[in-house]
Amino acid sequence: MKPPGTAALGFGATSRRDSWIRFPSLVGIGLAAFVVYSLFSAFLWGPLFGVGYEADGYLSPFFSPLLGVGILPAWLSPAILILWIPLGFRTTCYAFRRAYYRSYFADPPACAVGEPRAHRRYAMEARFPFILQNSHRIFLYLQFIPLTFLWIDAILALHPGSTWRLGLGNVILFTDLILLTGFSLSCNSLRHFAGGNLDCFSCTARTRARHSVWKRVTDLNGHHIGLAAWSLLGVATADLYIRLLAAGVFIDPSIRL
């Protein structure tokens, strides 16, 4: 066991003079705002206020693929059938883990800053419940199912009736999808599968090919935290835009052929 040092214990104990509390506070507020908005939109906005999740051929990304309509009771949102996949993927994502461990668990709140409690038998991700973070790769496998349907729905939204249409909604949906796809393809688990689990990249033609893929995923992985944050904003923006269209707040500016 490591002999004890002299670090000051207790929440916020530090000699740091910079505003270390700013990052965990802003991230905590941002994440909480997204969680509150997404729960409200997915489960309450329709049943309580009668605002739809579809408008003018656009489908909110919270509901894609649209399953269970006509089977589920009216008070139960169909989002419940699909939302658990991206929720699980993001909750177990390394980038989000770093964010919420700092912001909500203060474990630690910032580097070289004291925590609320010094544990005698600290285990973190080595023991239940946080050992379940190892399921990230399972959610990665599943994540490509809704992602595929999101692309299909976004392409279908280009041809809502008998004409082709390019609207602001299409631009927002495709921007969201590029961010979501970038977020999924920059995943640390995918980087591992691409080639990170190899020890010899040059040994065979197959390992050389995987090394090539691994390098590209590694480059993308360098932007993983940014893609995680921007894709979160992208999903919320796409959903909000379609909800406001459905509520008749404005009309989608578009070019029709």
Add this chain to the structure above:
Amino acid sequence: MPLVHLNVFRGTPQTEGGYVGYDVPVEEGMVVLDALHWIQANEAPDLAVRWNCKAAKCGSCGCEINGKPSLACKTRMSDFGPDEAITVEPLRTFPLVRDLVTDVSWNYEVNKRITPFTPPTDGDQADWRWQQEDIERVQEFRKCIECFLCQDVCHVLRNHETDRPFVGPRFLVRTAGLEMHPIDQADRTADLKDGGVGYCNITKCCTEVCPEHIRITDNAIIPLKERVADRYYDPIQIAWRKIRGGRSGTGGGSRAGESLPVLPGGSSTGSPPSDGAGS
């Protein structure tokens, strides 16, 4: 010359210790270690500071400057405002010896527990062949100067006691360098699981303080977590290994029974080297 105020921790394990203020004349190009040397030369000849190369390569002068683990020889005085007092403390995660010197010997004991470089025993070193792309990942880890700033800032070592010994980021980096080595044959996955790769919760503080800019979390710790997950937590890989009779589901690594970057049928003489780390 302008004066800058330094609050330097002074004390021993037997005394309570506290901060002593010194006004140090600052010249262009000075680093914090220069200021400490000025204090030693002019005001406090008994100030204990560990240092050696003054070139950010020996890792000896690690301390906490304004609360951030840093090398005193790499922290410029010009990084601080002209009226800003600078606080210099020892590495807080390790036991105090005196003033700015701490006892980091625990790290060397941890290092001994890691299975060293284990090349194949049935071939000659002269027959080893690997390409730059095989060794690039490992070369990043070999930049480590063992300053132990990452160990100091790691909140698991700094704030908590673990139910099983946690080796800390420095030794996860060393383990990653061995595990990813194209010719190493040892399997340290069980040690990683028991030695606590799960204790790391990805706060990336170790990466932030590394003076060699090693991407400790992204390139060493997360890949090791993924290798442990391959072995113990991925039901698909576990099932796939059973179907394939125990071989890795994602394999291709140079473990026993898989391809190695070694010339076939070589006969040159030569004994396998050690990995050199921690000696």
